[in-house]
Amino acid sequence: MLIIGCGNRQRGDDGAGILVAERLRDLGISAETRSGEAADLIEAWRGADDVIVVDAVVTGAPVGTVQAWDPWQPLPSVRTSASTHGLGVAEAIELAQVLQCLPARLQVYGIEGRRFEPGVKISPEVQRAIEEVARRIVARLNASQQGKSDSFT
Amino acid sequence: MTVHGTRTIRVDTLARVEGEGSLYIKLVGERVADVKLKIYEPPRFFEAFLRGRHFSEVADITARICGICPIAYQMSAIHAIERALGVRIDPRVRLLRRLFYCGEWIESHTLHVYMLHAPDFLGYQDVIAMAADHRAVVEKALRLKKVGNRIVQLLGGREIHPISAAVGGFYKTPTKQQVRDLVADLEWALEASLETVRWTAGLKFPDFEQDYEFVALRHPDEYPFNEGRLVSNRGLDIDAAEYEDHFAELHVKHSNALHSVVRGRGSYLVGPLARFNLNFDKLPEVACQAALDVGLQPPVKNIFRSIVVRAVEIVFACAEALRVIREYDAPAVSRVEVPNRIGVGQAITEAPRGILYHRYALDENGLIVTAKIVPPTSQNQKRIEDDLREYAAQLVAWPLEEATWKCEQAVRSYDPCISCATHFLKLVVERTDAGI
Numbered sequence: 001m002l003i004i005g006c007g008n009r010q011r012g013d014d015g016a017g018i019l020v021a022e023r024l025r026d027l028g029i030s031a032e033t034r035s036g037e038a039a040d041l042i043e044a045w046r047g048a049d050d051v052i053v054v055d056a057v058v059t060g061a062p063v064g065t066v067q068a069w070d071p072w073q074p075l076p077s078v079r080t081s082a083s084t085h086g087l088g089v090a091e092a093i094e095l096a097q098v099l100q101c102l103p104a105r106l107q108v109y110g111i112e113g114r115r116f117e118p119g120v121k122i123s124p125e126v127q128r129a130i131e132e133v134a135r136r137i138v139a140r141l142n143a144s145q146q147g148k149s150d151s152f153t
Numbered sequence: 154m155t156v157h158g159t160r161t162i163r164v165d166t167l168a169r170v171e172g173e174g175s176l177y178i179k180l181v182g183e184r185v186a187d188v189k190l191k192i193y194e195p196p197r198f199f200e201a202f203l204r205g206r207h208f209s210e211v212a213d214i215t216a217r218i219c220g221i222c223p224i225a226y227q228m229s230a231i232h233a234i235e236r237a238l239g240v241r242i243d244p245r246v247r248l249l250r251r252l253f254y255c256g257e258w259i260e261s262h263t264l265h266v267y268m269l270h271a272p273d274f275l276g277y278q279d280v281i282a283m284a285a286d287h288r289a290v291v292e293k294a295l296r297l298k299k300v301g302n303r304i305v306q307l308l309g310g311r312e313i314h315p316i317s318a319a320v321g322g323f324y325k326t327p328t329k330q331q332v333r334d335l336v337a338d339l340e341w342a343l344e345a346s347l348e349t350v351r352w353t354a355g356l357k358f359p360d361f362e363q364d365y366e367f368v369a370l371r372h373p374d375e376y377p378f379n380e381g382r383l384v385s386n387r388g389l390d391i392d393a394a395e396y397e398d399h400f401a402e403l404h405v406k407h408s409n410a411l412h413s414v415v416r417g418r419g420s421y422l423v424g425p426l427a428r429f430n431l432n433f434d435k436l437p438e439v440a441c442q443a444a445l446d447v448g449l450q451p452p453v454k455n456i457f458r459s460i461v462v463r464a465v466e467i468v469f470a471c472a473e474a475l476r477v478i479r480e481y482d483a484p485a486v487s488r489v490e491v492p493n494r495i496g497v498g499q500a501i502t503e504a505p506r507g508i509l510y511h512r513y514a515l516d517e518n519g520l521i522v523t524a525k526i527v528p529p530t531s532q533n534q535k536r537i538e539d540d541l542r543e544y545a546a547q548l549v550a551w552p553l554e555e556a557t558w559k560c561e562q563a564v565r566s567y568d569p570c571i572s573c574a575t576h577f578l579k580l581v582v583e584r585t586d587a588g589i
């Protein structure tokens with residue numbers, strides 16, 4: 001399974017995806033960090049068949065809310081992350097759909113952020129959400145390794 | 154057609170961009186009454202954040218200012234500090250830095266040409282819509298961009314926020330074989346970039362030429378990346394250390410960014426057009442010929458044609474990367490040790506979207522006392538406004554929606570760090586009846 005955390009940790013809550021990846025690495029789980037730029041993401045997951053992407057999102061939900069969706073659900077009308085230049089995770093998924101290069105399994109965790117200015121501290125609610133997403137990914141990996149059917153939580 | 158009343162072109166802000174921007178143009182009758190391009194995010198936080206840090210941390214911190222051009226920020230920072238400390242680098246390290254920059258230019262220019270700018274010319278809302286009709290083109294763009302990414306990853310040490318570049322060299326340099334492994338990809342990329350020149354040259358461009366002061370680095374022997382005098386087509390010819398004597402940053406009420414001007418003259422243009430016009434004779438034969446074959450030669454004064462010039466610069470970056478790889482031998486020492494000492498150093502390098510100026514003052518412990526960073530987008534900001542003032546005047550008779558689209562396209566021609574915002578902007582239209 002390929003796990004990708006997106007964002008920029010110098011921009012407050014935008015670091016959420018990166019911090020989830022680092023949390024997983026601390027637990028001995030392999031995870032990549034990326035800016036979240038669409039072309040880069042598509043190339044990162046090209047050839048992988050089971051992918052998890054974590055990014056900060058702005059949907060209007062309470063800060064720290066964790067949302068999970070897969071590309072076969074209608075994409076929410078959100079823009080992910082404050083740090084990517086031009087095109088982000090949502091656009092990467094849409095573009096990959098058009099180009100028919102989506103991974104067979106792809107799940108996106110979005111962590112609702114509030115503060116994206118350079119240098120601001122990460123919100124406490126986002127910090128808690130980072131732990132939650134890391135736990136959910138670990139649980140999914142464990143379930144997968146035990147041969148149980150995965151469920152999008 | 155006579156146009157009455159007041160009309161406002163307003164493009165509001167959206168989050169998730171490297172810098173947040175908005176555009177406001179007020180048309181009164183056939184007159185352009187006001188143009189305000191707002192950029193909210195100068196790197197002032199980073200300048201403050203750097204104070205008190207050791208110079209060895211600067212490359213890592215400045216790499217995080219921009220997700221698209223971290224190499225540019227690293228290179229300007231490292232060269233400025235090396236000048237402050239009197240460091241001389243190994244010629245093979247210098248070659249590697251050119252290769253590093255080639256990777257960033259390929260990545261950044263490909264992203265802009267195909268994924269951000271081309272949809273404007275082809276009439277699509279974005280690259281996703283464009284991909285449905287031009288799948289092979291977008292696939293080629295992804296592959297081309299990945300070649301740049303491979304170079305950056307090899308030399309930078311990881312996928313984002315590269316960490317290997319350092320004052321004095323690199324923490325780790327690649328082996329000869331590792332760089333040679335890039336050759337097949339780069340040979341393909343060179344061909345793909347030549348196709349890109351031809352493809353972009355076939356687009357339709359608005360008839361819009363301006364009398365710019367072009368400002369770029371110029372080096373006696375090569376198309377510029379990291380070194381050279383700063384020159385212009387109006388007689389400027391200075392060292393980086395003289396930059397602040399010749400350029401001023403003005404505060405403007407409507408934007409947190411500072412407007413850069415040439416002292417005594419006003420706005421100026423940095424980026425691909427400036428580099429191309431001032432350094433055409435330094436392009437390698439393959440890039441020079443590619444430009445001439447599509448009828449592109451200096452002076453190019455139409456900012457919309459910057460998409461073709463970017464394509465020519467991708468050709469240059471691929472050819473230069475192949476040249477460097479042919480000449481490369483791993484340096485015996487990847488990085489010279491650099492002792493702490495007091496000093497002040499300035500450097501200018503050519504980021505994909507134009508010159509990037511850094512100045513650092515260091516104390517006896519090698520700690521940053523002051524840092525100053527002038528990014529290319531803030532240098533072009535006044536020039537963008539000046540262009541829009543002229544361009545909007547040509548558009549007063551157009552339906553507002555089309556006029557707004559064309560103004561956004563004009564802004565994107567500069568590849569500003571806000572170009573992302575202008576692809577997703579929500580438009581607010583304000584109309585006032587005639588006679589007001």
